[in-house]
Amino acid sequence: xxxxxxxxxxxxxxxxxxxxxxxxxxxxxxxxxxxxxxxxxxxxxxxxxxxxxxxxxxxxxxxxxxxxxxxxxxxxxxxxxxxxxxxxxxxxxxxxxxxxxxxxxxxxxxxxxxxxxxxxxxxxxxxxxxxxxxxxxxxxxxxxxxxxxxxxxxxxxxxxxxxxxxxxxxxxxxxxxxxxxxxxxxxxxxxxxxxxxxxxxxxxxxxxxxxxxxxxxxxxxxxxxxxxxxxxxxxxxxxxxxxxxxxxxxxxxxxxxxxxxxxxxxxxxxxxxxxxxxxxxxxxxxxxxxxxxxxxxxxxxxxxxxxxxxxxxxxxxxxxxxxxxxxxxxxxxxxxxxxxxxxxxxxxxxxxxxxxxxxxxxxxxxxxxxxxxxxxxxxxxxxxxxxxxxxxxxxxxxxxxxxxxxxxxxxxxxxxxxxxxxxxxxxxxxxxxxxxxxxxxxxxxxxxxxxxxxxxxxxxxxxxxxxxxxxxxxxxxxxxxxxxxxxxxxxxxxxxxxxxxxxxxxxxxxxxxxxxxxxxxxxxxxxxxxxxxxxxxxxxxxxxxxxxxxxxxxxxxxxxx
Numbered sequence: 001x002x003x004x005x006x007x008x009x010x011x012x013x014x015x016x017x018x019x020x021x022x023x024x025x026x027x028x029x030x031x032x033x034x035x036x037x038x039x040x041x042x043x044x045x046x047x048x049x050x051x052x053x054x055x056x057x058x059x060x061x062x063x064x065x066x067x068x069x070x071x072x073x074x075x076x077x078x079x080x081x082x083x084x085x086x087x088x089x090x091x092x093x094x095x096x097x098x099x100x101x102x103x104x105x106x107x108x109x110x111x112x113x114x115x116x117x118x119x120x121x122x123x124x125x126x127x128x129x130x131x132x133x134x135x136x137x138x139x140x141x142x143x144x145x146x147x148x149x150x151x152x153x154x155x156x157x158x159x160x161x162x163x164x165x166x167x168x169x170x171x172x173x174x175x176x177x178x179x180x181x182x183x184x185x186x187x188x189x190x191x192x193x194x195x196x197x198x199x200x201x202x203x204x205x206x207x208x209x210x211x212x213x214x215x216x217x218x219x220x221x222x223x224x225x226x227x228x229x230x231x232x233x234x235x236x237x238x239x240x241x242x243x244x245x246x247x248x249x250x251x252x253x254x255x256x257x258x259x260x261x262x263x264x265x266x267x268x269x270x271x272x273x274x275x276x277x278x279x280x281x282x283x284x285x286x287x288x289x290x291x292x293x294x295x296x297x298x299x300x301x302x303x304x305x306x307x308x309x310x311x312x313x314x315x316x317x318x319x320x321x322x323x324x325x326x327x328x329x330x331x332x333x334x335x336x337x338x339x340x341x342x343x344x345x346x347x348x349x350x351x352x353x354x355x356x357x358x359x360x361x362x363x364x365x366x367x368x369x370x371x372x373x374x375x376x377x378x379x380x381x382x383x384x385x386x387x388x389x390x391x392x393x394x395x396x397x398x399x400x401x402x403x404x405x406x407x408x409x410x411x412x413x414x415x416x417x418x419x420x421x422x423x424x425x426x427x428x429x430x431x432x433x434x435x436x437x438x439x440x441x442x443x444x445x446x447x448x449x450x451x452x453x454x455x456x457x458x459x460x461x462x463x464x465x466x467x468x469x470x471x472x473x474x475x476x477x478x479x480x481x482x483x484x485x486x487x488x489x490x491x492x493x494x495x496x497x498x499x500x501x502x503x504x505x506x507x508x509x510x511x512x513x514x515x516x517x518x519x520x521x522x523x524x525x526x527x528x529x530x531x532x533x534x535x536x537x538x539x540x541x542x543x544x545x546x547x548x549x550x551x552x553x554x555x556x557x558x559x560x561x
Contacts, residue, residue: 041151042069043076043120043169049243050173056138063127064171066149068120075117078128079154082108083146083172088207088253090244090440092172094146096154107143107175110134115154132175140179141213142248147171174215174245182212183279185286188251190274192292200260200434202292206237206274207253210246217245218286220276224258227268228427233258233434236452237276243440257437261508265426267294310416317409431484433506448506450479454488473523474549475530476503480512483559490534490554497533512555518542519550526550534558 044067054060068074079096086093097108113130120126130147148154150168186209193203202224210216222235235256238244246252260266275287382395400407436447475494479487491501515537519527524541527550531537537552 107145190288255439
């Protein structure tokens with residue numbers, strides 16, 4: 001038995017060595033392939049966008065910086081091409097300038113940049129100077145070009161009329177030639193992609209048409225209102241960005257996704273209003289409106305069943321109440337017709353007696369609260385007939401049982417009234433949290449309502465903020481209070497005390513009363529300092545997922561400050 005165990009251990013040992021050798025060889029082959037294959041080389045350029053304003057005959061100079069983040073030297077080859085808008089998604093179509101097409105009227109022909117190979121050392125940055133020389137007859141308006149920097153020499157100009165961009169990084173050049181320019185545009189269409197949705201998650205398509213001869217960057221927002229006119233979200237459009245331009249004489253499509261808090265009562269017809277401003281010389285504004293419905297079918301079905309039962313209950317209890325009113329008035333309900341005000345008594349030997357009683361009881365019958373008055377009088381009479389406390393308690397319980405239907409009606413009416421008050425308070429709550437997803441041709445950007453709120457804070461509040469604290473960890477703030485802006489104000493408070501906040505977000509589902517700070521155990525001293533700054537927030541040591549990070553879950557306790 002012992003020898004078998006030893007042989008088994010040897011086999012396991014040699015198998016482990018074989019696996020380790022195979023893995024090591026695999027990593028070595030990957031490294032060799034990366035060094036040999038230029039397609040895996042990584043380069044970047046900065047800036048990625050040049051916005052230039054010039055007049056005919058002017059020469060404009062600048063430089064483009066190429067960054068080599070690889071562990072080895074590389075040689076790059078610049079190339080200047082023209083570009084046009086491709087479709088409505090914001091993509092561009094790169095077109096090299098072919099010799100037969102050169103006429104001196106395109107921006108790529110005005111840019112002077114050497115196309116020779118340039119060596120960029122490892123982990124270094126090299127500047128590529130270039131100049132833009134405008135001819136004296138340059139046409140007013142917008143002109144576009146792109147500077148491509150790749151690791152392969154550009155193909156010959158006569159081989160292809162298009163550029164394969166997979167091996168290039170690109171810097172766009174937008175040139176506006178001053179002169180007789182026209183800034184005009186309009187909202188071609190604005191619509192909700194789904195007219196009826198079940199949850200608070202609506203997609204919007206905005207198509208802006210530029211009918212002028214210069215590029216426009218429409219800026220504004222989409223404001224979303226519920227059926228009661230309360231704001232449920234605001235989507236920023238091209239705010240605090242250099243992109244989102246609409247090329248002259250073209251249409252550009254913008255896609256947005258709004259995610260709001262799901263509330264059972266906050267349903268119905270919603271309105272989204274887009275307002276855009278554009279133009280540098282003369283500011284113009286356009287707007288458009290679209291509508292959509294939030295209809296949660298399952299919840300609506302449950303509500304319909306509840307309303308049906310309430311209707312049936314009130315129909316039944318109303319008939320019982322009227323019957324009791326007739327009895328209090330001294331009228332036999334079985335002898336009363338169902339007309340408006342009259343009743344018919346059967347013609348028998350007691351006709352005259354019935355008429356006398358009915359005449360005497362009509363006045364009381366017209367009083368809606370007669371049964372209630374009668375019940376209170378009955379209770380008072382019953383209590384006068386007993387004298388001990390126990391007997392009065394028993395009498396009162398018997399009274400409640402006798403008038404159980406009336407009491408049940410009052411309880412239901414009070415519950416409905418409280419429900420209506422709760423409903424109107426819920427739908428009229430302002431500044432609810434939401435989330436926005438902005439899509440373009442290449443990626444999606446998610447923005448929380450806290451970030452939007454923070455960006456909209458008064459500029460005076462954000463001026464003079466200096467991050468003086470020596471901070472070697474990340475701070476993430478999430479709003480779990482249910483009130484918009486609490487996390488943004490918390491971020492502003494930390495920044496004024498020298499901290500830097502890395503991430504600001506909202507949790508649309510979770511609700512926390514006390515603020516909680518979850519921290520890397522190595523950062524206990526910093527977490528304690530933040531807790532004291534935030535009024536004694538709760539502390540919770542995290543696990544390996546909180547490495548070098550402090551996460552602040554803002555609760556409703558900070559919302560009351």
